[in-house]
Amino acid sequence: MPTWLRIVLGFLIGAVLGAAVFVGVRAVGGLPPLADDLRPLYAMAVFSGLVGLMLGIDRQLGLPRGLVGMATGFVVGILATVGIRSLMGLTPWDTESVWVVASFVAPIGFLLGVGALSDWLRWIVGIHTPDQHGPPPGKPGWFRYFGFDQNHKVIGIQYTVTGILLMGIAGTLAMIFRTELLAPGMQFLKPDTFNTFISMHGIVMIASILLGVGGMANYLVPLMLGANDMAFPRLNGFAFWITVPSAILIIMAIFFGGWDTGWTGYAPLSVRTFMGVNFFMIGMFFFGFSSILGSANLIVTTLKMRAPGMTLFRMPIFVWAVLATSFIQLTATQFIGLSFLMVVLERNLGMGFFNTALGGDPLLFQHLFWFYSHPAVYIFILPGLGIVSELLPVFSRKPLFGYRWIALSSMAIALLGFMVWAHHMFTAGIPNALRLPFMYTTMLVAVPTGVKFFSWLGTVWRGKLFFPTPMLFVLASIAVFLIGGLTGPPLATVPTDLHLHDSYFVVGHFHATMFGGFVFPFFAALYYWFPKITGRMYNERLGQIHFALQTTGFYIMSLTMARTGLLGMRRRIADYDPAMNIQNLHIIMTLAGFAIFIGVLIGVYNLVVSARRGEVAVMNPWGSRSPEWQIPSPVPEHNYEEPFEVVGNPYDYGLPGTAYVRMNGHEKTTAPAALPAH
Amino acid sequence: MATETLAHEHHAPAISPARRFAMNRMGLWLFILSDAFFFAGIFVSRFYLWGATRPHLDQVLGMTVTIVLLVSSYFMYRAEMAIRHDDRGDYLRSILITILLGVAFMGGVVGFEWRTSPVNLRTEGEFAVYGAILFFMTGMHAFHVLTGVILLAILAYRGYKGHFSSRNYWAVQAGAIYWHFVDVVWVFFYPALYLMGTAVGPTH
Structure with a gap:
């Protein structure tokens, strides 16, 4: 046939x-x-x-x-x-x-x-199964990407592509409800549909970010450590594939009335709203398995499978960031699973955990939920900030400024992340005695984050900078994350937060942190490692257009969001009063949102087309010292033919005669960057 | 050279058994650390909602199931030591006793406590949450005991088939660590449910 x-x-x-x-x-x-x-x-x-x-x-x-x-x-x-x-x-x-x-x-x-x-x-039953090597016999090369595979690079690509797909779905939802907000009154969405869309935009984006983080970590960590694969290859495949049914469950909620709580799913509303909320919560419950098992895998890989000579303080900075992230994911994820499980049980078995009439307390949900969901934002941003620190020395041709401080600042952020959760609840009626300590711990986060900014400035200072697309995205990450950082303290401070809570100011703040901490670094990483993954170069011109649209669009959008919030626009609300005089701001936000959306589309188009038709990349286009750039692209099935040895510091760019790795008997001193001709 | 490259492409350098063992152990302990956070969350919820009170529960039953579970941990330890000394008979005996004690524990909690406790999922009013937390704590713990029993049944079957020995006992050790962990969780849950605070609400 x-x-x-x-x-x-x-x-x-x-x-x-x-x-x-x-x-x-x-x-x-x-x-x-x-x-x-x-x-x-x-x-x-x-x-x-x-x-x-x-x-x-x-x-x-x-x-x-x-x-x-x-x-x-x-x-x-x-x-x-x-x-x-x-x-x-x-x-x-x-x-x-x-x-x-x-x-x-x-x-x-x-x-x-x-x-x-x-x-x-x-x-x-005691049957031994060998590790899988290479694609299944007799099948085409693409086959393994659509099924269970044990190779960390295949799994990394599966994570990344699924993440981009979900990002597309969530972004499309955002474009729909932003269009609805162009004018006061309801245009074409019903209020319930609007609520479902904003809720789903939030949670699907979070799922997509977790997948993007998983993709970068899975692809890069074993390569950077000199390992042939992750510590537990089957567990790795399992951790990816459980995200697919989870994402399907979350999206299925649309067919069951959706839900209108926002991505936070606060009780008691989540206990009373449409049954779609069950799919969202059970979907996230299963998604948590991926976070927990994937991060356990990454921690064991990092601690047990490093190349000879690679002490902890000679690890690439991205690996440090993933290690810090993994410790958060491993532990905190249990709490969101727990809180969502309790809501599902309360809905279906009448267990009154969050119902005051039954002796429960809705604030308990917020405590459990934020004990995960605040550290979770550091899960999202730490790998991205790691990417920034990883790429900046390459494109500045200078050593990374304050390597140890950067490495430990990721750990410090991870630790502090567990001590700040109640700052989401300043207006929720928690005791005053809790507000003050949480205000101070939240302010403390600015210290390790400031260390990172200081190091980035120190790294580019008097460097020999060059600006291919990944570097543009790295610089944009810093600039955008700065808005997120500067809008943070007014929200951490109790008196101002009482005014700003649940306003568009908050929306502007966290979009800036998510874009600066994840989206921009994620695209920087995609462009930077694209020649390593595919063996071909992306189109530089399209990359620049993507950068220009996304960066200007985003700056306009998030600053306008913050302004609209100060003028009184509440978040998660389908309508606004024309007398507030904020329609023009909404129009600006929507147009800027579309600029970002189109920019990302161009970026994805660039990556897809270049993967097939781009010009063949040289082995080490950026002149990187990192081991993965010393081997052919695309990377062979089991990464390194011979184990390499670490003989120096990873980021001593510009210091003549130094090398990071010795491979096949040769010390790999810093090569000059071979830039593609424009 | 060409054939060598090809060979390398298809066979990753093997990880030594000792290193594999160390990695497996670390992975398991990380999983247990993670799971401990789940139980910690339930534990904290109990204190958040019950404070310094507790429901009236059957003290004899609570003490009995606790002893049963603690004794089961002894037999699990005995099973692990037996297989490390290649004593298959004692291994099978001990692991079967562990399974029986685990089932007895579940029977005590789910079969008796759930039926006889004065608070349950049908309790009305302000004491309803006592039933909810009691059932949630014991239910989630019993679920872990159940998974432990299934794991031990697999270990018993594979031990019976002769898959384990003093040189190959990692699976048994993993099962034992998990079983002890579930036991330790109960050591925290038992006083939180049965001993701490003032007993309030409906009685038997």
Whole structure:
């Protein structure tokens, strides 16, 4: 059978089967087979059609097999709940409890289907399975990227691409509700839809950032350490693949009424709102497994698999940042899982943790939630700031200023991050005795962050700077993160926070920290390591356009947000009073938002097209001292032919005769940068 | 040279068993550190919501399940030591006793405490949260005991098949560390539920 026929047949069979399952499940639940609103049915048919299409391309593909597993998990979960409920003498079908149980089963189905558990299941009965080397035999090169793979570079790319996809979804949602805000009154969104969109924009962006962090860490850390792979390759694959069903669960919330709490999911609203909130919370619960297991893997890799001679203070600074991030992820993530689990239990079993009438306390949710979610922002920014410190010496041709201070400042930020959570609750009615200490600990964060800024300035000072796209993004990161930093103290100070809390000022503040701390460094990293990953150069001109649009767009957007907040615009609100005279500011924000969106689209287009058609890159275009640039691009399957030895400091750029690594008997002294011709 | 390069591309240099062992241990302890934060969160929630009070619970039952779980840790230790001395008979005996004690603990908590405690998920009014926290703490702990029992059952099966010896006992040790961890969690939970603070609310 020709491939095209299999693809078409796959789509048709998938669509029909999906529709049949949908109708069948409704019938089992005792509902009329067809609802009044047919959109969920169509969505299901298209979705399962796409699964069938992918299976038509290749039946061994992991992704569609996982999706079939997930659908099976849903069906099994639904049938089991209906069965148990009827055994208990309850009405067999209760939409919420049926879907909640099914949502806990479905990710397991996905993992079984995609093959993330296969080796472990064999180990249980004592069958030894060898480590996987290279792509599966007889399959094309792209095949391994769509299924369970153990190679850290494949997993890194899987993380990164999934992260960019989610960033696209969340960014599109932002563009929709920003368009809605162009004028006072409601234009084309219903208030509930607006609320769902802002909530989903927040949480999907967070998921995308976590994936981006995971992508950079997975790809770079073993390479930088001189390891052949991560410490636990199967766990690594597992940690990636569990994010896929989690993301699907979060997006599925749209079909169940969405939710209107914002990404924070505060009780008691989250206990009372639409049932979509369950999907968001269970999705994040499973997403947490990825954070926890992935960071345990990174910590063991960093502490146990460094090249000979690489003491802790000779590690690349990015590895320090990932180490600090991993310790936060490993521990704090439990608290968001816990708080969301408690909300799901309160909704479905009436356990009154957050209900004062039942003896509970809604503030407990905020404490548990922020004990994760404040450190979480350092999870987002520390790797990005690490990228800035990593690239700045390369493009300044000067040693990194204050290496040890930078390394330890990441650790200090991670530690301080655990002591500041209640600054999100200054207006929530916490005792005054708590406000003051949390105000001071929050202010203290400025010290290690200031150390980083000081080091960046010291590094570029009198350097021989050159400005290819990654360097542009690094400089933009610093400039943008500075807005985030300067808008921080007014929010940390109790008297001003009482005024600014929950206003657009806060929105401007954290978008600046997220863009400066993650988005800009992430793109800097993508452009910088693009020739290493693909063996080809990106298009410099398009990179510059991307930079110009994103940077100017972002500056305008975040400063306007802060201004609008000072004028009284509340966050998460679908409408505003025309008498406030802020419509012009909203128009500016929306246009600036579109500039960023288009800039990112151009960037992604650049990367996708250049990966296939870009000019072939030289081995070390930036003249980097780092070991990964001393080997061919793309990196061979197991990274280093021979283990290298660390003989010097990583960032002694401009100091003649020094080398960081000795590889194959040669000390790799700093090479000059070979810049692509423009 | 060309063939050598090819060989390297397909076979990563192996990690020595001793290093693999050290990495596995570190990974496990990191997982346990992480899980400890989960239980710490539940523990803190109990003090946030109950303060210096507790529900009226069956003291004899609480003491009994605690002793059962502590004794199970002894047998787990015995099983690990047995396999490290290649004593398969004692290993199997000890691990089966551990499993039985674990099941007895779950039976005591879920089977008896959940049925007989004066507060539960149907409690109304201000004391409802006593039922909620009691069931949440014991439920999450019992879930970990259940996963531990499943793990031990796998270890027993593989030990019976002769997969473990004094030179290959990492899986047993991992199971033992996990089991002791779940036990230690209960050492914190038991006083928090049964001993600390003034007993308030409905009685038996």
